[in-house]
Amino acid sequence: MPALLSLDVLLIAALAWFAVGLAGLLAPRNTGFIAKILFPIGALVGAIAGATALRFLGDSPQVAVLAIGLPDLPFHLRLDNLTAVFAILLGFVSVGISVFAAGYFRHGEGTAPGLLCFEYHLFLASMLMVLLADDGYAFMVAWESMALSSFFLVTTDHRHAEIRRAGYLYLLIAHVGAIAILLSFGVMTKGSGDYSFDGMRAQQLSPFWSSAAFLLALFGFGAKAGLLPVHVWLPEAHPAAPSPVSAMMSGVMLKTAIYGLLRVSFDLIGTTIWWWGVVALLVGLATAAFGVLYSTVQSDMKRLLAYSSIENIGLIAVAIGLTLIFHAYKMDGLAALAMTAALYHCLAHSGFKSLLFLATGSVLHATKERSLGKLGGPIHRMPWVAWLALTGVIAGAGLPPLSGFVSEWLLLQGFLFSPGLPHPWLNMIVPVGAALVALVAALAGFAMVKFFGIIFLGQMREENLKDAHDAGWWERAGLAWLGLITVLLGVLPTTAISHINAATHQLLGVGLGERLAAQGWWMLAPISPGRASYEPVIFLCVIAASVLLGRWLVRRLYHGRVRRTQAWDCGYWFQGPRAQDTAEGFSQPIRRIFEPMFRMERHFPGVRDEKPYYSVKVEDHFWHWLYLPIAKLAGGVSTLIIRLQGGRIAIYLLYSFLTLILLLLVARPT
Template sequence: MGFVVSAIAFLFVMAATGVAARRLPSVPTIVYGGSAAACAIVVLWAAATLAGGGGVAEGWVLPIGLPWIGTHLRADALSAFFLLIVNFGGITASLFGWGYERAHRDSHAGPVLPLFPLFLAAMNMVLIADDAFAFLVSWEFMSLASWLLVLSTHREEGTPRAARLYLIMASFGTACLLLAFGLLATAHGDYSFDAIRAQAPSVSAAAFCVVLVLLGAGSKAGLVPLHVWLPLAHSAAPSHVSALMSGVMTKVAVYAMIRVLFDLLGEPAWWWGGVMLGFGALTAVMGVLYALMQEDVKRLLAYSTVENIGAIVIALGLALVFKASHTPVIAALALTAGLLHVANHSLFKSLLFFTAGAVLTATGSRDLGRLGGLIHRMPTTAVLALIGSAAISALPPLNGFVGEWLLFQAILNGPALPEWSLKIEIAVVGAALALATALAGACFVRFYGIAFLGRPRSRAAGEAAEVGAGMRLGMAVPAALCVALGVLPTPLIRLFEPAVRLMVEAGPFDDRAYQPWFWLAPTSAIGNSYNGLIMLAVIALLSVLLVLVIHRRASDRVRLSIPWGCGFDGPDPAAVTQYTASSFGQPIRRAFGSTVFRARDEVEMPEPGDTRPARLTVRWTDPAWALLFTPVGVAVDRLAERANRLQFMTIRRYLTLMFLALVVLLVMVAVTQR
């Protein structure tokens, strides 16, 4: 525990260094190197803690915060796992950020340098907070630090709007969590987590807490329909900050859900998981459909995070349902799938945001319509981006496949539940998750094919060059782990097994002592098993055989012909006539867009003889804006306009309002004391 607190203090020192020595040429190396070192200390401590069975050191109580309780700090097995995730992401982001700042020295290095370690420190503080006051202060500190990091690119179009919306949603989420902890503390007013665990809330209070936590933490994670801020803010921030926000900060929100729903609220009711299953399925499908509509690379990746958060929430909902039904082994399987997907998503999403930053650095653009052919000019980045795209598409033998496989094993156990409504819901959720997984594959075939294959669609793409060593190292580390955890996932699963046992009071495998370390065979997986080494060997063998057959059967004769250029006779008609991001996604847009997104295709066709080009314009809207946020915004504006009249009242009316407010408060106190 002392190592974690010392690392947080050192991150504050790095932030002060970024401010005091911001004009020194070596300050990016000092800040990013120091941040990586602090995160490495926490990673080693968390790994050692989990490997030792999740033993918890005695908690700390600091004489600051609320006068009657102070500030409680503690790190149990669940905190240790998320500390591992957050700080490993901090290491890779520091490596990439060092190279990224060197390449963008004249743009936004000044404001980012002191805020980057503050953001890391705030996320660590959330994970070790052991009372509601420390948790909420750290949560708000995390939100403000990330908001300022988004504002570091304030000169770019759209950034001020993204930052304003993010701040509004962050404030809304904090307010919901504040009310939830207020209900958990009850009339005793003891906000320490130990005291909250000791007194179970009433059924109605627990129900309100579930809703408030889903709203508060779900808005930070990106649950639909509270996701609208996420693609704007994550795409506006610098790329290594985007990787932290999308790959790491959303996991802190997942931690908040697990901490409250699995730990502080006591024994769950079955409907808690049912609500989470519904929101998770909606989020997964809508998130990937949003991603398929995007031509901005970073916005595509941000919407993909929404889809993956949906899959994680589905796993948490399954775990709650099975825990409430007193089947802890299957609940442990579902929670294991969720935590494994937390780790996997932090790796491949950070990797993909890093590759987006590398492409932006090399070409100056993140528009898919201006990329293409980068596999020849950025070969290392292209290979690493291919690994990330395959991993997020859940292709074996990479880590994304293992997490999805375990999640489907938990879904297949749905018939073991006593409630028929849950059996039907889990079947529907399984179909929605399968649809989301298939669409994710199409989304990243589109991303990789348009960005890295084909011909360059702009001069900048044709003249791109590979990025520096620091950025390549920052991408290579998570890429290597995407492969390693896909082939050998069992060591990681057994590492965070103490966290699973702590939350559901059971282990994920009854027969783990009899299984080899390279074989994943949970007893609750209905006889199924997974061996990454065998999968890798089979895929490699089939690939070699395919190459041999192609070389043996294919003709080696050179054939010369004039390709049809669709009417274009320029120097490189293939660059103009190849697939675009919009044309690739058109069938899916036609299938879903008219109903889900209200998409409209507007065609401008000149008259015969007119030499002007024809134009196709696609317009679509996020239904969350039309159905929720726009009406709420209009209502708030009207309410603010009416409330503005209060500042023009007389003194007598002010005194009357104060008297009425005092009477209302006294009535509320009298009612609550009964």
């Protein structure tokens, strides 16, 4: 038997996912079969795919041509290191989500579980195909099936009008983005009609056209990733979807867009112009700042996480922008540093954000509540979910020693080198960008404390929260797996970087791995140990040692007595759950300091109100500045066009006839 190539294994994995999905259709109402058998099989397939990609890393690319596809246009597939890094991400993160889903979908949501299972696995398979595609057609087919399957997943609970609206918005923006991607591919073929990626690599584009291709790709993939100003679908679609789906979309699907952006800008276009980096950097900074500010003021837990995803995608875009700038000035070592930061943040974010989304799912199931204002105190009833979510929260706040910090650290190191840029304006403006990144990171901490503190801590804000129960074992296992990824990525950054090194090598010709490997697995020093270093293992050990030693010594020297009584609270007499901060109260400082950034509708209680109440609604400026005008314009144009619609067949035939004549008159053989 000939040895299976890694590419074959991945292809089989995609087919297996597809088959698992089809199997779900066989018994669409049999929840037990689907949840306890099919989803675990899907998880197993994910593990195999991830492991295969992990083993592949560092090998030379493998290509294949599939017989299926359009006539004369077979699908080209290719597995290289960039693909592999993202396939690892997809495979391993999907393990956690699928295992969680095995426990989660037990009741069956709006859609029949079998159909859901089909859509879910089709979604997985199409994401894998997006990564493997090696020509424009295959890519677009996979891309569109990914968009469609996720659209149906988002609208699982399609009986609610706002969920249908969210799904529509998602589909709309996904398609606008897809058009831009298609146009970008078109520009890159330079009219040769050869849509294979090899053909695109071979074309030499003029600066104008390559810039056009880059900007189109940035817009198109940005629409999928949630970059400003095409981010609006994200905070609508994520809360609408069931939690495992939100986790998958936020954790993995957004990263396929990052994959596409990297593929186009570093692989397919072939040249780099410095101002592309500036554009990506500015868009990224704006996105990150916007996302984090809005995530701090949300009152719906999934919406908060959705905005936080926007923030993280913004940070990744910042890293990509920095990579482009360094790359354009041939500072390849630094470009590798920034790109490592981007890839690492992809991995880190998909781990902790999936974890957090799944945790919200557990809370939602246990309490039937997703509004922060009605939660509180589940840490007593569901300690597993709470402590695992805390892992994600610390990583999400970008704090050591977990995964989010590593990438932020690398990114800041990259910024620190930007004064060396040989461009007088850039070397002053870019370091100031680092300040914004720092602000974003700090605000992310605020958002995460709000998320965890209001949801899990404090007194129960509603009576029915007393009945909450901890998640089942499947759910715990899924959460724990993602928590493990988060911890490992945080504690062993050098090992992880030595793996993704292959991808930076492929795209830039340089990697960080060799330099890191020389210093030992425990130390992360991207330039030299004297320049900057970070050793998360020692970090963790010192904290753990002082915690344990401190505890032991205190008990040994003194005592361990504990008494329980009422809370003190300065002797304040009213201590009911309503005395705690609400979600709105917690974010009041942000709304006040950054007031111009929000569009707020507030109602203040009056002195003589019988039933005084305070309400605040925070809206996105972009709706009113960008989307509503466009919608109005589209509406206006439609009312104009509607006049053409007379309703009589003869009129319509006349239109066609006139068009035909016009074409015959205008079109000439060349």
